[in-house]
Amino acid sequence: MKIKRLAYLALVSTSFLTTACNKDFLNQVPDDRITIEQVFARRRYSEEYLANIYSTIPNEAYRNTSPWEGCSDDADITYDRPGSGYDTYPINLGNWSAASGYMDTWAKYYRGIRSASYFMQHIDENKEIKELPNGQDLIDKYKAEARFLRAFFYYGLLRQYGPVILLGDTPIAGDLEPSDAEMQKPRSSYDECVNYIVSELDLAATKLPKHFTEQADADYGRATAATCKAIKSRVLLLAASPQFNGNTDYAGFSNIDGKQLISSTFDKEKWKRAADAARDVITGFNFSLYRKNDATGKYDPYLSCRDVFLDPWNSEVIFARTTNNLKDWERSTSPRLANGYAAVAVTQQLVDEFEMQNGKGIRETGSGYMETGFSTAATKYTTAGTYNMYVNREPRFYVNVSYNGSLWINTSEGNKVIETFFTGNTGKKGSWDFPRTGYIARKNIHPNSNPRISQYIARPFILVRYAEILLNYVEALNEYAPGDPDIAKYLNEIRNRAGLPEVTPGLGQSEMRAKIRHERRVELALESLRYFDTRRWKIAEQTDGGNFYGMNVDAGTKLTDLVFYQRTVFERRVFLKSYYLFPIPQSEMDRDRNLVQNPGW
Template sequence: MKILRFSLLLIAAVSVLPACNKDFLNQVPDDRITIDQVFARRKYAEEYLANIYNTLPNDAYRNTSPWEGMSDDADITYDRPGSGYDSYPANLGNWSAASNYFNYWPKYYQGIRSATYFMQRIGENVEILALPNGHDLIEQYKAEARALRAYYYYCLLRQYGPVILLGDTPIAGDLAPSAEEMQLPRSSYDECVDYIVSELDLAAQNLPKHFTAQSETDYGRVTQAFCKGVKSQVTLLAASPQFNGNTDYAGFKNKDGKQLISQQYDANKWKRAADAAKELMSGFGLALYRKNDAGGNFDPYLSTRDVFLDPWNTEVIFARTTNGLSGWERSVSPRLCNGYAAVAVTQQLVDEFEMENGKGIRETGSGYVETGFSTTATQYTLKGTYNMYVGREPRFYVNVSYNGSPWINTSEGTKVIETFFTGNTGKKGSWDHPRTGYIARKNLHPNSNPRISQYVARPFVMMRYAEFLLNYIEALNEYDPGNADIAQYLNEIRDRAGLPDVAPGLGQDDMRVKIRHERRVELCLENLRYFDTRRWKIAEQTDGGPFYGMNVDAGTKLTDLVFYQRTVFERRVFRKNYYLQPIPQSEIDRDPNLVQNPGW
């Protein structure tokens, strides 16, 4: 979408102007319009709305967010000082409220204010009102802005905890810092959740059901399905241990003593989350994406890979049409094709993928071998592949490039990725190498080739059906363990991935382990793991301590065993206050009633 920019024209060097043209400086530049003109004209008002959309997170690009590089799934390679890749110092504990890392607080509040102002004024638009469907279009545009505003509040909520709710009256842009409107306290977490949910429900009333109900030129606009998706996300977050009766936040209060996180556990919050997710499961035509191979047979590899590559398929709920996917693709491409190899997968994630028989690598009967090299090729691996990578489930090959794996683009022949020390994507002689010996591969199109700057343009999927099936069964397992839906939908996801069903009759605790495992594998590298470990209150175990990969400081050929040693590439620090990111100190300084997050 285009971004409308209101610019001022600076006119200087008056001495060089023709002396006879006395009215020159009284002219109005033709790139300047007033805000009243913006909301009187359809074109400008729609561009204003497009600019509100532009606030949507663009997490496809590697260094614009912390969500992957600060999770236990991945590492952002660049560790040189001053590089701007702030996940590196943050992972080492070099972080404070004044560091200004990942400062999204002003960005989202700007989006919130713009949405509120748009909602207040779009009804004045005489050009739109003159259309036969003008009134309905006005209401739709208001609903879009309302839904986006609710989503931006959710983005703040998941990063910072309870926030300041501003209501429907935009704060004037020329207020003094001492004005009452500039000194607002935080609302409680539950108040924030209730507000976001009510706004989403209200917005959904005037939105098309799903992108299939829109014209193709409108794909990427919010819909009822988008609202239901955000509602599921925010209610699941509210039901989770981090915010549902978490006594670690007993002292988290406003200056007037108002408790910001409820200290009472409420099982009904899980029911609310399950009900919210279930709203998406009927009436929207959503289904797990399934794809056949050239012979007409179901292919779990193509299904789990191409759900991101085949635009607007049955699993897509919401996608960003303008995005940074070309930057992502170059970042996860090996150096042998002019990629950066900048997003590395951890050994912890590699070990999470099951074997093709559905057993974990440490389970009896899995067939997992961590020594030697294969003597034959398989569907996914070449002859001579280290056995650690042979016989794994299809999603492993969708998500991970490993030492000895064939490059996904075969237009120039089969190229083999080498991440050992002297390999074509190894550490020797370049910053552009994965510190773990593994490179992320998800959401990489096989027809993209960074060597010739060829990238396949497509939408960046931000919400897909599999996430909400997992939301549903997680919440259901907490308030109604044993419900038949839990195993049914868990097994649907596993079946699409080419794996057998989970064993029947699992109790609540064992099923919780299975659900969390499946969520990690199915949704890995989709900017969700960071929030999952925090909302489950397990990040102190998962996100701190030694992080492992292969020995990238060794090896001169693919078969050098010294490379295939589990090696610590980083010792991360995770303190209890890291469960919430700090509100930037500059914001605390501006608002005397804004309390900082615990421990910062």
């Protein structure tokens, strides 16, 4: 995708200044600036303006651009300490307020929304594009892309802040005084926001290519009809979930004029809308779960679950960011022996969630799980002498987690053993670069990347993939029509790809709900979704507060030191009911007297 950002796009008009020496000198427009009229008179400038709107999409591959992993119960950021500048540290400890400014996307998204609306309002003025044989079709497509982006930014606000201010199609003038009535807008209701976003996505989809395969290679990463429908699935799943569907905690949440912002009445039909939206993606776009064989031609679940992120534009990719900071993620999640920072740690809670190879949970009878001793023989994924806690786990465990004694993924310089015990090559002794849990995130690291020699394999960063849509569908369907055969069918597609036994059809609704939530956590681990899942399910008070565990990183001088393999509290986190929604930044509250703050803030 050739989407470049203007180095300097000044949306200004010419100033008519004079001097005694040369009255024309200051009348000139510098070569590196263009007027807004020129932007919409030339094809190149209009396309670069649209590209600039695309750049508002969060670049969240690297840990310090987003708190969604470090503030979930799946992960920890080692560098989260006083004065570090990483927002997750004070958030996890409960040391924040509306004035803190942590993860403030409010202004950023609204800038993107305004730019998208401005583009849609003016792109029809571009005569250079209109004179092309397919000029009007191109303008319609560009306008649809901007409409999608605007809806995507509203969705980003909605999931973080709840009900937001809907601005409509006409951008607010940029020179208004803060006290102007146009600047004093109240929040729209949650259902109004959802319906608006969905309608915009549906409209955008009618003017976009159906699938990225219908685009030129250079346009991969731009919006498609499939992208619109996938985001619609996310929006409606969020709206159907307990946080926003019948949540009486928000019964008194209203605007100054008394308008209720979130309905406290449960509506089962919201689950149907969510199921229908996901099914539209499943049946309408020919996506499929990525599958890969090993060198002998035999299907390999480990390679399939690992390489779905490494094989560009495969059958599972719905939306991806072509320009990204994956190389920073790779260095951040590489062990110190590879010149990495080992900074994104996996919690013991997530480690325990992965099943055994036979498909049983570690606490189920007959699982074969052992939390003592070391293996005496190698397995497909582990070496002899591995602590038994990590032996015979399901393939996705080895895709997601680097543990003490595991081999580093890059073998170009030989097999290197990761040591996270105290004096190990990636241990705590003498360095900030260690995982506080004794585990390092491993997902989405290319086996040919090598931070030691600054070698990274460029590839798209997946924002939405088909497995998520399948999980959206079975969750919504289980809530609306428990027992529907599609629930087990599509849940088992994911388990089959992971090399696990199928879930038995016909389970009761609550038991199937637990299976679905488990599968979602494991399949989508470390993909910035768990944070929002625990909130929309209204379980974050149980999952995101209290003691967080890992191994004992303050002990051990060799791999077989049992003192290291002790469940140890590395942090006690705080989660209050108010944390289900981020606070609107205090600076925004100070500017808009009709804007009400989120409950508890």
